[in-house]
Amino acid sequence: MFNNLTELPTDPILGLAAAFRADERVNKVDLSVGVFKNEKGETPIFEAVKKAEAYRVETETTKAYIGMTGQDGYNSLLLAEALGASHPVIAEGRVASTLTPGGCGALHMIAQMIKRSNAKAKVWVSDPTWANHIPLIGGVGIEIETYPYFDRATHGVNFDAMLSQLNKLGADDIVLLHACCHNPTGADLSEAQWDQLAESAAKNGWIPFIDSAYQGLGTSLEADGYGMRTMAKAVPQMFLALSCSKNFGLYRDRVGLAAVITDKTNVNAVLSHVKVVGRGIWSMPPAHGGAIVEKILSTPTLRDSWVSELEDICSTVNTNRQLLAQALTGAGIPGDFGYLTENQGMFSFLDLSKDQINRLREEHAVYIVGSGRINIAGAHKGNVDLIAEAIKAVF
Numbered sequence: 001m002f003n004n005l006t007e008l009p010t011d012p013i014l015g016l017a018a019a020f021r022a023d024e025r026v027n028k029v030d031l032s033v034g035v036f037k038n039e040k041g042e043t044p045i046f047e048a049v050k051k052a053e054a055y056r057v058e059t060e061t062t063k064a065y066i067g068m069t070g071q072d073g074y075n076s077l078l079l080a081e082a083l084g085a086s087h088p089v090i091a092e093g094r095v096a097s098t099l100t101p102g103g104c105g106a107l108h109m110i111a112q113m114i115k116r117s118n119a120k121a122k123v124w125v126s127d128p129t130w131a132n133h134i135p136l137i138g139g140v141g142i143e144i145e146t147y148p149y150f151d152r153a154t155h156g157v158n159f160d161a162m163l164s165q166l167n168k169l170g171a172d173d174i175v176l177l178h179a180c181c182h183n184p185t186g187a188d189l190s191e192a193q194w195d196q197l198a199e200s201a202a203k204n205g206w207i208p209f210i211d212s213a214y215q216g217l218g219t220s221l222e223a224d225g226y227g228m229r230t231m232a233k234a235v236p237q238m239f240l241a242l243s244c245s246k247n248f249g250l251y252r253d254r255v256g257l258a259a260v261i262t263d264k265t266n267v268n269a270v271l272s273h274v275k276v277v278g279r280g281i282w283s284m285p286p287a288h289g290g291a292i293v294e295k296i297l298s299t300p301t302l303r304d305s306w307v308s309e310l311e312d313i314c315s316t317v318n319t320n321r322q323l324l325a326q327a328l329t330g331a332g333i334p335g336d337f338g339y340l341t342e343n344q345g346m347f348s349f350l351d352l353s354k355d356q357i358n359r360l361r362e363e364h365a366v367y368i369v370g371s372g373r374i375n376i377a378g379a380h381k382g383n384v385d386l387i388a389e390a391i392k393a394v395f
């Protein structure tokens with residue numbers, strides 16, 4: 001039966017990561033994969049995670065299944081981190097949620113919930129969006145459309161075009177928004193723009209679907225949650241996909257949360273469907289990552305340590321942005337790189353042609369994905385001048 005299958009090309013980003021690992025040049029630079037790295041090229045484990053994990057190993061008494069939707073403590077603590085503990089949707093008991101394997105599990109769970117709730121639903125994604133949104137959501141057979149988002153001239157958000165498209169949508173339209181640190185552009189919405197989007201959703205009836213994979217890596221936990229909190233106050237229904245991969249560094253433990261915000265009258269019905277969908281995908285959710293997050297968020301000293309480690313990562317990324325902008329300008333490369341310090345999170349685009357990107361890899365061992373998206377964490381004070389010189393050489 002497998003004779004029908006032809007070999008597919010390797011995922012471009014993961015293929016590049018493999019090529020980087022195999023590259024033996026000493027000054028190689030990886031600006032590709034979306035994982036935080038320090039100056040040594042390491043992705044360290046948070047101290048708070050190590051402590052919570054040690055506690056878990058010490059105290060865990062069984063490996064029996066946890067509940068179908070995870071551990072209530074985890075779900076409510078993480079939701080409180082995203083929305084604020086006193087958010088009305090929490091106080092009013094209007095959230096049906098489940099622990100998921102990573103943010104990707106949450107995105108796919110929500111896609112299935114959309115499909116089973118409204119066969120006519122369409123999901124609108126930003127142009128461009130994270131490549132994996134398409135298979136995770138479109139894979140369940142939902143139609144996907146794009147709304148204007150990125151302004152290539154300014155590297156910011158083309159908000160007028162975005163809003164004017166979203167103002168035309170209605171109740172069958174679900175709009176996927178990035179909570180902060182937009183992947184791949186780094187162009188984020190301002191608080192005033194979130195306010196206008198919330199007004200548009202409330203007035204026109206389109207349903208927000210917020211993907212939050214980087215809370216705390218843009219400005220702060222509080223500021224990065226503005227869009228989620230504002231939207232959830234403005235609309236009767238909303239979807240939320242949370243990931244703990246980046247902001248807890250729990251990438252490989254696969255821990256996330258899918259939440260459906262709805263009316264008090266149907267929250268139990270929604271939750272029953274969430275359980276059935278989960279049963280059909282992973283049957284039972286994983287326990288380990290969620291237990292670590294729960295321990296951190298419920299222990300004040302561990303939470304303080306986590307917040308401060310996250311602030312360090314956030315400030316490292318923002319410093320890297322400044323250093324790279326200065327180095328590119330200092331090297332005399334044509335263009336205004338001020339946008340690098342205005343964009344947020346781990347990603348931004350460099351305006352490079354395919355040929356320049358290939359030459360950077362082949363001639364200078366600087367690895368950038370084909371779209372020109374760079375992972376800012378890979379550019380630090382130890383290598384920004386080298387990166388700038390390499391880029392200058394391919395202009």
Ligand SMILES: Cc1ncc(COP(=O)(O)O)c(C=O)c1O
Pocket residue numbers: 034101102103104105130178183211212213243244245251255256
């Ligand atoms: C925009 C976005 N959403 C969601 C995710 C989910 O990641 P994970 O499944 O590893 O938690 C990512 C990870 O790169 C992402 O960039």
